[in-house]
Each structure stands twice: as structure tokens, then as C-alpha cells.
Amino acid sequence: MxxxxxxxxxxxxxxxxxxxxxxxxxxxxxxxxxxxxxxxxxxxxxxxxxxxxxxxxxxxxxxxxxxxxxxxxxxxxxxxxxxxxxxxxxxxxxxxxxxxxxxxxxxxxxxxxxxxxxxxxxxxxxxxxxxxxxxxxxxxxxxxxxxxxxxxxxxxxxxxxxxxxxxxxxxxxxxxxxxxxxxxxxxxxxxxxxxxxxxxxxxxxxxxxxxxxxxxxxxxxxxxxxxxxxxxxxxxxxxxxxxxxxxxxxxxxxxxxxxxxxxxRSPRDNFFHCLVNAAHQFHNREANDDRYIFAGYPWFKCRARDQFISLPGLTLSIEEQNYFELVMQTAERGLREFMEGRELTVKIYEIEKPDVPLWCIWAIQQYAREVGRERCEKLYGKLLNDIVKFIESGSHPNLSLEKNGLLYADGKNEAITWMNSTVNGRPVVPRSGFIVEFNALWFNALKFVASMATLRGDDSKAEHYEQLAEKCKASFVETFLNDYGYLYDYVDGNMIDWSVRPNMIIAVALDYSPLDEKQKKGVLDVCTRELLTPKGLRSLSPKSGGYNPMYVGEQTQRDYAYHQGTAWPWLGGFYLEACLKLYKRTRLSFVERQMVGYEDEMYQHCIGTLPELFDGNPPFRGRGAISFAMNVAEVLRTLELLEKYKY
The missing domain is CATH 2.70.98 (Beta-galactosidase; Chain A, domain 5)
Known part of the structure; x- marks a missing residue:
């Protein structure tokens, strides 16, 4: 049937x-x-x-x-x-x-x-x-x-x-x-x-x-x-x-x-095969053989951040290492053109956003886990070092390494994170200063690149990165962790955002976290109590000011609601990864139940795939783009993690 x-x-x-x-x-x-x-x-x-x-x-x-x-x-x-x-x-x-x-x-x-x-x-x-x-x-x-x-x-x-x-x-x-x-x-x-x-x-x-x-x-x-x-x-x-x-x-x-x-055509005869089919729909091959991942359909093209977040789930999780390498070949050319101040020859949008190189390192780190560090070093070792050097030297136009070891980015007048909705040219959520996921990714990047330096016998560079990481770790906890057990979303001088948002879960899910076990469990507990839905994590807690969970109405109304309580499956992927890392096999049945919420969507909205976002309140209707790469990718990656923890 x-x-x-x-x-x-x-x-x-x-x-x-x-x-x-x-x-x-x-x-x-x-x-x-x-x-x-x-x-x-x-x-x-x-x-x-x-x-x-x-x-x-x-x-x-x-x-x-x-x-x-x-x-x-x-x-x-x-x-x-x-x-x-x-x-x-x-x-x-x-x-x-x-x-x-x-x-x-x-x-x-x-x-x-x-x-x-x-x-x-x-x-x-x-x-x-x-x-x-x-x-x-x-x-x-x-x-x-x-x-x-x-x-x-x-x-x-x-x-x-x-x-x-x-x-x-x-x-x-x-x-x-x-x-x-x-x-x-x-x-x-x-x-x-x-x-x-x-x-x-x-x-x-x-x-x-x-x-x-x-x-x-x-x-x-x-x-x-x-x-x-x-x-x-x-x-x-x-x-x-x-x-x-x-x-x-x-x-x-x-x-x-x-x-x-x-x-x-591969049959869409179960949940997993539907997601694999959806993953292939995001592939894009240009006439010159450049390869990309589209952010979604029907109105998105290739966006740099989306591509790097999606890439591991859409390729490595379904044993398609070759397409990962093809996409990275094009993406590396674009990154180098950006870092060297040359005109872009790739069709990748928003490559200038400050977190893009950090997500690139994260994607390569997933490649190392799946394929092996030796091959990763051979293909991407130089790129990893060049990205860290680019950031450390202050060459990025909107990302500076401060004395406390944290990265600072100015987002007051321009949307610079994944929370990128704007009204009248101004960001609805003006995240600026020390941004929580930027710095979690920075610590993770330093530790990963240090381990790769050790692998190739470059002890002096490994020691240098480890020192940067230790300074970042101490400042991260001091800057972001509050007395209520969760992380501030961003800190900019005297401006502290107390909103409970899902970006902090990334610090818990990464292979190298600046938080200890107790701190990670505290953050996970807050996310579970205030942000978790059957369709991923809410972009804002119902207890926080400005909660607006229904993505409906005219476009301006939707722009105001876009990141003010709507639920996002890709963030749910990081949440479930954090659960498995902290609680191992004891959370397998819980993660499997969460997957049921996504499988239900195979028959709704755009059949056989996952939409861009969901309302943050019941009945959690799918909204936005009818097929969204980051969501499909993270559910695929979660399914792969489930299998690894089972056996």
C-alpha cells in the first residue's frame, strides 16, 4: 500500500x-x-x-x-x-x-x-x-x-x-x-x-x-x-x-x-524516504557544474548560512558524502573570494553575514565525524585555519574578537543572524553585541581546529587555539549564564536580552561546549519547559514579552511574528541532539515521539516534506515556505543520531 x-x-x-x-x-x-x-x-x-x-x-x-x-x-x-x-x-x-x-x-x-x-x-x-x-x-x-x-x-x-x-x-x-x-x-x-x-x-x-x-x-x-x-x-x-x-x-x-x-526515482514509501526525496529537491547544479543547496521552495535561493546548516543533514546523514564535497568545493571558492575581498563568482547570498564562517566550520566538523579526520584535514584543513585566522585578525567587516575572547557583531540596524525579519528596513529582533550562538560556535570552532592541528602535528598552533578557547569559555559563562539557569540571547554593553530564546540550545548541542554538564542540563530544562513543541523549538518563550506565536495575516503582521514565538524544526534538531548527548539511551523513546510530530507533516502542507515554520501554539499549523532545507536536514540528522545511539 x-x-x-x-x-x-x-x-x-x-x-x-x-x-x-x-x-x-x-x-x-x-x-x-x-x-x-x-x-x-x-x-x-x-x-x-x-x-x-x-x-x-x-x-x-x-x-x-x-x-x-x-x-x-x-x-x-x-x-x-x-x-x-x-x-x-x-x-x-x-x-x-x-x-x-x-x-x-x-x-x-x-x-x-x-x-x-x-x-x-x-x-x-x-x-x-x-x-x-x-x-x-x-x-x-x-x-x-x-x-x-x-x-x-x-x-x-x-x-x-x-x-x-x-x-x-x-x-x-x-x-x-x-x-x-x-x-x-x-x-x-x-x-x-x-x-x-x-x-x-x-x-x-x-x-x-x-x-x-x-x-x-x-x-x-x-x-x-x-x-x-x-x-x-x-x-x-x-x-x-x-x-x-x-x-x-x-x-x-x-x-x-x-x-x-x-x-x-526512489519510492516515498516511509517517513525516511520522503525526507531523502525532499533532500534531493534542494540540490542545484548550475551549467558550469557549481553545486548548491537551495534554502527552500518556492521563493528561496542559496543562502550561505542555510546551506552550511543544512549540508550535513542533507548529505552525510543519507550517506551522500560526494555531494557534500561538491557543494563545499563551490562554497569554499565563494568564502575565499569574500575573505580576500574579490568579486563573488558564486551564486550564494548573504555570505557576508558574520556567523557564516562559523557555521561553515561546524559543517566541516560534521564531515570529520562521518568520514574521518584524516580525509577532513586533507580536504579542508587549510580552509579551517584560514577562516579562524580571518576572524582572529579582525578582517571580517562585522565580526571582531574582543579582549575577553568573545566575538562581537553589530546588529542594531541590520539583521545579521538567522532571526532576520525586518519591517521598514529595520530588524524586528535587533540582536547585537555578544550573540550567544556566535560565541558558542566560536568556542566549538577553536577546539575543533585545535584538535585538527594536533592531528597533523602542529602543536604550537594547537596550543594557541586552545588558549583562545579557554579565554572564550570563561568569558562565555560569565557573560551569558544567568542566575535562572539559562543563557542571555545577546549582551551589548548594558543592554542584556533576558528573553528566553532557543539559540542557547546550540551551546548545549555542540561537540565542544563552553558549559559544564550541570549548566547544560539547566539550559536544556528551560528549553524543555518553555520552548519545546511537537514541531521543534519556539523562537520565544510564552513567558517573554512580545510573544506572538501565530504566523498569519498580512505580510507585515507575519514579519513581526516570524521570530516571536513560531516553532522551528531545525532548532528542534539541536535540542534533540543535546538530549541524546546528555542522557544517552534513556531519551531514545522521547526523541522517537518527537519524530512522530514531524512524520504527521508528510501528509500536510506540502506532502512529503517539511515547511519553513509552525505556529507556536496548537494546533501548530505549518507556515511559510512549503519546503525548507534546514528543517528537513536536521530531522534527517536526528534520525541518524537515533540509529547511532540505538546500536
């Missing part, structure tokens, strides 16, 4: 099915995303969404959707579904869905009278090509299919509306057409594996509405252009493959391409 399977009763109830989304990526920046009933509810949704480097750094919706229509005995049954203004849905094709499952590939089975039609969808890896296979499973008489493509040709951040500029020109190609609505865009090739007739009937469908944009207080309406429709007959047992791409293909090969793509 399929793990991700939904029956007719749920699929035909839009209240249940519309909130569930589905994501496919090609691992080269393009994606396909909609709801499981193929009704677009975001401006980011589309059947073929691709980057157009010649225009900007955004993704662009070329093909919004493809509506199939079944014709029997002269009667037409449209299987599409769109939401229009006034809460109107048309043509309500969801009522024909018999079942949907997402084991290897998303598969929808429709039943129209005696006709049973199966639809399977794959996104070809490393190609901007979406493929859909339609199979006529059963039919009592001659059946004809029509397909209407809804075109957008716009950025994911904009809308298209009926206009006289859009080109209606098209060119016939092998079993299909190519068209391009606006200058600067690539041609869109729509082809079938079977000969068909294209009937040119240009028409603008007006007033489509996207409720997810309404929720954020954004504009939410657009018009989509349909150039006409494709028509062909289909026999019982016959399969037809549709291709939409930015390049023409040989239609005689479409069925083989589809079969080959299915062979490469």
Missing part, C-alpha cells in the same frame, strides 16, 4: 485538498508546484517554472497549468480546476478524481462514467522539462482527449493580465507547437508523443485568484492566456506523454525518457 495516498473523499473536498501542495524540482533551479488537485493557489505555483538568467535572478512561470478534457459520445468533461474571483471554482474537475498517490511519482486517477484515466507527472532531472503521462485505463467506447495550456510568461513575483503586447504567434514543431508571449523569454515547446491536431483559439481567462496571496495582503488576481487546444484520440490501454520545455525534443523518445525518469 502506498505511503502517501489520498482517497476520493478527501480529494473531492476542497477544504481538505486545497491546503495540500505538491513540489517537483529538476535539481537545476526549475520547479513545478501546485496543489494536489492541480488548482493553483499561489502566484509561485505553475506546471513549468524556470529561471531566466537573461532577465533577472527570479524564477518565471511559463506554463501555469494544463487542463485535460475527456470527450465521449460528444460530451466533454474538463478535468481542470481553477479558482476565480468571488470564491468560484471552475471547471471543477476535482470531482472526477478517484484517488491520488505519490509513491514514486505523483499519480492521479480520474473516473468519468466508464472512462478511467491515469495521470503521472515527472520533472526531468537537470532539464527544464515537465513530463505528464496519460494512460487510458478503461473505456467503453471511443475516447478523445483535449488539452488546453494556460500560459503566464511572468516572474513568480508578478502577475500577468490581458494585454495587446503578448504575442499570439506560434510555430508548429514535431507533434506540437512552440510559442513565446514576450521578448526576452525562451520559447516554450509543448509536444506530445502522439500525433495530434492543434486548434488555434486564442482566449484570455480573466480573474483567476490565488488565496495564498490574499492571506498575505498581496494582490491576488491575474489573467492567463490560452492559445488554443491540442486534440487526439486514445485507445484503451494506450499511454500518451506530454512534454513542456524550453527546448525541443524528439517526440519518439518521450515515452523512453519518461520510463527512465521513473526508474531513477
Amino acid at each position: 502506498s505511503y502517501l495516498k489520498f482517497e476520493k473523499a478527501m480529494m473531492t473536498n476542497l477544504q481538505d485538498s486545497l491546503p495540500r501542495e505538491l513540489l517537483r524540482t529538476n535539481r537545476s533551479g526549475a520547479y513545478s508546484c501546485s496543489t494536489i488537485v492541480d488548482c493553483n493557489t499561489r502566484k509561485y505555483h505553475g506546471l513549468l517554472v524556470v529561471p531566466v538568467p537573461g532577465m533577472d535572478d527570479d524564477n518565471h512561470v511559463l506554463l501555469s497549468s494544463l487542463d485535460p478534457t475527456v470527450i465521449q459520445h460528444g460530451a466533454a468533461f474538463n478535468l481542470g480546476l481553477h479558482k476565480y474571483q468571488g470564491d468560484n471554482f471552475s471547471p471543477k474537475g476535482h470531482k472526477y478524481i478517484r484517488e491520488f498517490d505519490c509513491d514514486k511519482v505523483p499519480t492521479t486517477v480520474y473516473r468519468v462514467g466508464g472512462v478511467v484515466l491515469k495521470k503521472e507527472v515527472v520533472f526531468q532531472h537537470y532539464e527544464d522539462r515537465i513530463l505528464i503521462r496519460y494512460t487510458l485505463v478503461d473505456a467503453n467506447s471511443q475516447t478523445t482527449l483535449q488539452f488546453r495550456p494556460f500560459l503566464a510568461f511572468r516572474s513568480v513575483r508578478q502577475f500577468t493580465h490581458e494585454n495587446s503586447v503578448a504575442s499570439r504567434d506560434y510555430k508548429e514543431v514535431d507533434n506540437g507547437i512552440s510559442t513565446c508571449m514576450y521578448e526576452g523569454y525562451p520559447q516554450l515547446f509543448m509536444q506530445f508523443s502522439k500525433k495530434n491536431e492543434f486548434r488555434f483559439e486564442p482566449y484570455w481567462y480573466r480573474g483567476l485568484e490565488y488565496p495564498k496571496e490574499q492571506e498575505r495582503g498581496y494582490a491576488s488576481n491575474e489573467d492567463l492566456y490560452v492559445p488554443g487546444y491540442f486534440e487526439m484520440t486514445i485507445r484503451k490501454g494506450e499511454s500518451i506523454v506530454f512534454s513542456a520545455s524550453t527546448s525541443e525534443t524528439s517526440t519518439s523518445k518521450l515515452k523512453k525518457i519518461f520510463d527512465k525518469e521513473i526508474e531513477t
